Amino acid sequence: MANISIKGGDKWRKALSKLAQDKVIKVRAGVLEDAKTTDGKLIAQYAAYNEFGAVVRVTPKMKAFFRHRFGINLKKQKLVIPGRPFMRRTLRNHRQEWVNKVAAALKAGRTPEDVLDLIGNVMAADIQAQIKSNMKPKNKPLTLMIKNAQESGRAGTLMNTGALIGAITSEVVK
Numbered sequence: 243m244a245n246i247s248i249k250g251g252d253k254w255r256k257a258l259s260k261l262a263q264d265k266v267i268k269v270r271a272g273v274l275e276d277a278k279t280t281d282g283k284l285i286a287q288y289a290a291y292n293e294f295g296a297v298v299r300v301t302p303k304m305k306a307f308f309r310h311r312f313g314i315n316l317k318k319q320k321l322v323i324p325g326r327p328f329m330r331r332t333l334r335n336h337r338q339e340w341v342n343k344v345a346a347a348l349k350a351g352r353t354p355e356d357v358l359d360l361i362g363n364v365m366a367a368d369i370q371a372q373i374k375s376n377m378k379p380k381n382k383p384l385t386l387m388i389k390n391a392q393e394s395g396r397a398g399t400l401m402n403t404g405a406l407i408g409a410i411t412s413e414v415v416k
Contacts, residue, residue: 266415266416267354267355267358267414267415267416268358268414268415269358269359269361269362269365269412269413269414269415270362270412270413270415271362271365271366271369271410271411271412272289272329272365272366272369272410272411272412273285273286273289273406273409273410274286274409274411274413277409277411279403279405280405285405285406285409288405288406289329289406289409291323292323292325292326292328292400292406293325293326293327293328293329293330294325294327295322295323295324295325295326296322296323297320297321297322297323298320298321298322298323299319299320300316300318300319300320300321304316311391312387312388312391314384314387321384324379326377326378326379326399326400328369328372328373328377328400329369329372331372331377332365332368332369332371332372335368335372336365336368340361340364340365343360343361343364344357344358344361347360347361355414355416358414359412359414362412362413362414363412365412366410366411366412369410370407370410373398373400373401373406373407373410374398374400374401374407375398376398376399376400376401377398377399377400378399379399380399381399389402
């Protein structure tokens with residue numbers, strides 16, 4: 243948790259007082275828990291695999307899929323998905339900027355709800371920009387082959403079908 247010190251006049255105190263009086267008001271940004279692909283699969287798990295990395299055990303069903311779809315005879319017992327912390331990196335790189343924007347908007351007299359809606363949209367856009375940045379490490383040859391077979395080979399490391407970036411949103415929770 244960051245220590246934040248803000249100085250200001252009466253408008254600022256009123257805005258802070260309003261925030262303190264509200265039961266709970268917050269903004270959430272990223273892949274929200276109900277986000278799904280077009281075929282109904284939850285995106286949050288996929289996002290977590292990309293954020294933190296994962297080791298996936300190769301099942302006989304997966305081997306058959308790769309053989310049938312891509313002509314690959316998988317010999318590996320596990321596939322390693324490297325972590326590409328798009329959420330944590332965005333937070334680290336933009337946190338102070340977001341705090342400054344909240345302070346400026348409250349000082350300008352905007353309501354706390356409006357401010358959180360505004361900053362939520364900024365946060366979502368910043369997360370999407372991080373996803374588009376082609377984060378390291380580079381895709382492995384197997385991943386590139388799959389993406390090329392799906393005609394998305396020019397996509398970056400966190401880009402393929404567009405489901406992840408399309409699921410990035412924000413909401414104000416009261």
